[in-house]
Amino acid sequence: MKVDINTKMVTLLGKPLGQSFAARMQNAGYEAAGLNMLYFYTETENEHLGEIVNGLRYMNFAGFAVTKPNKVEVLKYLDELDPLCEKMGASNTVVKTADGKLVGYNTDGVGFYTSLIEEGKIDVPNTTFFNIGAGGAGRAMTCVLAYYGAKKIYITDYFEESAKSLVKDINENFKADCAEFVPFGDYTKVADSDAILNASGIGMGKTIGQNPLPAEFIDGSKFYFDACYNPEKTQFLLDAEAAGGRILNGLGMSLYQGAKQVELWSGQSAPVEAMRKELLTILEEKNAK
Numbered sequence: 001m002k003v004d005i006n007t008k009m010v011t012l013l014g015k016p017l018g019q020s021f022a023a024r025m026q027n028a029g030y031e032a033a034g035l036n037m038l039y040f041y042t043e044t045e046n047e048h049l050g051e052i053v054n055g056l057r058y059m060n061f062a063g064f065a066v067t068k069p070n071k072v073e074v075l076k077y078l079d080e081l082d083p084l085c086e087k088m089g090a091s092n093t094v095v096k097t098a099d100g101k102l103v104g105y106n107t108d109g110v111g112f113y114t115s116l117i118e119e120g121k122i123d124v125p126n127t128t129f130f131n132i133g134a135g136g137a138g139r140a141m142t143c144v145l146a147y148y149g150a151k152k153i154y155i156t157d158y159f160e161e162s163a164k165s166l167v168k169d170i171n172e173n174f175k176a177d178c179a180e181f182v183p184f185g186d187y188t189k190v191a192d193s194d195a196i197l198n199a200s201g202i203g204m205g206k207t208i209g210q211n212p213l214p215a216e217f218i219d220g221s222k223f224y225f226d227a228c229y230n231p232e233k234t235q236f237l238l239d240a241e242a243a244g245g246r247i248l249n250g251l252g253m254s255l256y257q258g259a260k261q262v263e264l265w266s267g268q269s270a271p272v273e274a275m276r277k278e279l280l281t282i283l284e285e286k287n288a289k
Helices: 022-033 051-057 073-077 082-090 107-118 134-148 161-172 188-192 236-244 249-268 272-288
Strands: 008-014 037-043 061-066 093-096 102-105 129-133 150-154 179-181 195-200 223-226 245-246
Touching: 008 022, 008 051, 022 037, 022 249, 022 272, 037 188, 051 061, 051 073, 061 249, 073 102, 073 188, 082 102, 082 107, 093 249, 107 134, 129 134, 129 188, 134 150, 134 161, 134 195, 150 161, 150 188, 161 179, 223 236, 236 245, 249 272
Parallel strands: 008 037, 008 061, 129 150, 129 195, 150 179, 195 223, 223 245
Antiparallel strands: 061 093, 093 102
């Protein structure tokens, strides 16, 4: 990749970033689209975030990406927010406009929604969801579901205050009475749901082989989504598939959120298949080790 005086920069602000695949996927997309852009990492927490963001205003940046722990904190340093981003209360994507303004978006939810309807073939307004996990991924997923008119969303989390806060935000900012809090460990509402979502992170990393949903609540007539895609099939998805359920992992969510970022930063369509190919190559390399 050639970098010259006209190269538009994009950086990811967060910490830690050693596990991120974003730079390779994004740069593969830029190359395939013939864009003179470069994506790289900047590890930072909240302490100096404002100073860094202000500095980016005056440099040759198309914008920047944001991940934990900065997705909420960054809002105070932006000039404008996309309506979905404003209601969600978190931004993972910032675009620098021609006149130097910083505009916040959230493509996490958009990536999930695109994957859900295109790959999962889910009719959101006529679907009841049971969501496990109220952290960053769970918030993005459930907020976008409410934004697009989900019939009902049951939300549970080990940290019950997080789940209660998310339910409150959804009902106040998106759709009244759309979300309902469920105490952690109570899975009786799964029977009333059409789609079960795992946004808890259980099943990846140190919890590989674990399933947050007890076997007796797995029903082969339902749809199951896991925000994780490494491993390709978590125990949650393996158990659901074995019972005859339809399953989908988070690869598409990651891909489509990144593709939306490319579109926002460049103003042109993203080369989705080139980005998908690079993402799959990264996973193959990682699994081969």
